[in-house]
Amino acid sequence: MKSDEEIMEILEAFDLTASYRASAELAGCDHHTVARYVAERDEGRAGAVRPRRERSADPFADKIEEWVERSRGLIRADSAHRRLLAMGYAGSQRTTRRAVHEAKAAYARGRWRVYRPWVPEPGLWLQWDWATGPEVGGRPTSLFCAWLAWSRYRVVLPSWDRRLPSLVALLDATLRILGGVPTYALTDNEKTVTVTHVARIAVRNPDLVAAARHYGLHVASCTPFDPESKGGAEATVRIAKADLVPTDANLHPGYASFGALEAACHDFCCEVNARPHRVTRRPPAEMLLAERAHLHVVPEQPHTIAFGQTRMVSRESTVSVGGVIYSVPHALIGAEVWVRVAGEELVVVAASGPAGAREVARHALSTPGTPRIADEHYPPRPEGALARTPRAQSAAEAAFLALGPGAERWLVKAAAAGTSRIRTKMAEAVALGALMGNERVEAALVRAAEAERFAEGDLRALLDHHASGDGSARRADERHTLQGGTSAWARVGR
Secondary structure (H helix, E strand, O other): OOOHHHHHHHHHHHHHHOOHHHHHHHHOOOHHHHHHHHHHHHOOOOOOOOOOOOOOOHHHHHHHHHHHHHOOOOOOHHHHHHHHHHOOOOOOHHHHHHHHHHHHHHHHHOOOOOOOOOOOOOOOEEEEEEEEOOOEOOEOOEEEEEEEOOOOEEEEEEEOOOOHHHHHHHHHHHHHHHOOEOOEEEEOOOOOOEEEEEOOEEEEOHHHHHHHHHHOOEEEEOOOOOHHHHHHHHHHHHHHHHHHOOOOOOOOOOEOOHHHHHHHHHHHHHHHHHOOOOOOOOOHHHHHHHHHHHOEOOOOOOOHHHOOEEEEOOOOOEEEEOOEEEEOOHHHOOOEEEEEEEOOEEEEEEOOOOOOOEEEEEEEOOOOOOOEOOHHHOOOOOOOOOOOOOOOOOHHHHHHHOOOHHHHHHHHHHHHOOOOOHHHHHHHHHHHHHHHOHHHHHHHHHHHHHHOOOOOOHHHHHHHHHHOOOOOOOOOOOOOOOOOOOHHHHHOOO
16 A cells, blocks of 8 residues: 555656656556556546455454453454464464454544543642652652642652651642642552552541641542543653653763752752643743632641651750660750651651741661761860860969960960979069060960970070070080080099
């Protein structure tokens, strides 16, 4: 059977050559074929459908239709061909494939799902679903995809897992992004939503029911294994995966951190909600402003199931989870916090205060005996026994320390060396500072501390030495010795 384009080429070649054989050579077909199409055109039957020729599979058509019906359109052509051969069928496998394809097409046409156009109402329906997200640091993630039906506003948020606390937390974040709560929410039948089915009636997860009651939201689930009943969320999942999950098609380089994935999801939502929708011809962000008037208010605090389990912060500013100690900010000592496991991390949330619920700490999970302590959760440590800063306790001490950092260094070194009459020497330094200047005395104190010279008169000797103009230090070597002479060696051995 020639295509329309091939038939037009054959007729064009005949009009050019006026010869069946010449036009057949130009069109690359048999001259009888050219003659047939030219005759049909001359008789005014150029667009007529040719009568179907009988095929060797026609006597077995009823049996093929029966197999397609019994298999619900899933039977393979090669399986049908083997069965036909056993029944005396003499046709080719190509003929069988055509016959099975026609029978399957007729079976599908008789069972096409007819959709009545759904006209959504503002503030009524929210749909959500999960998508498999990209890997971040070798760990799999999930994408929470929500869709507000009337405004077509999309929200995509990443998550480490699909547990119930994470689901409620993501729902809470979605409702706050939307600026209100709709009447219904439609989703799949995951265990976090539906525990089981009894006589085709979904039995809801009681924890989710309590959370939905907190928000004034009625959660409904679609028919099992029927994603077409929530096409809006399915489309959001498909678009989000195409844009956010690295594939060979989008050449996305991947994500270095979970924060990078969160930023990418935020940019994605801003982009899709800012461009006009193909149905409404208006940006979803613009329509959301109008739909918010039909949404009811989001509660100030999220439902507690979003936070996990409660813990009391100890005097050491820690909480215990699974026998492991985790630190929290010291300002929460004595307060009640919420802890939950998110992937391989422990999330601590403070659910009190004027700022509302907020995450206050996040730790990698550990094992008993290996606590997780963060230094930023504690105030600066007090000075220990090995490192103390001098602080004046009297007017005399204040006058000495006022000489500068060199005075503090000399005091620390002199005290460590057990220097006697240290207060007297401090008073002497103050007096010398008044006579010779604090800068010169401080420099001398630094040199005294370096050389560990804390005896009587050492500080004055250092000042005199540098006042002479020779500021270099004397060191014993072959050219200079600290010994006064060699006469003492004559008495060695006597």
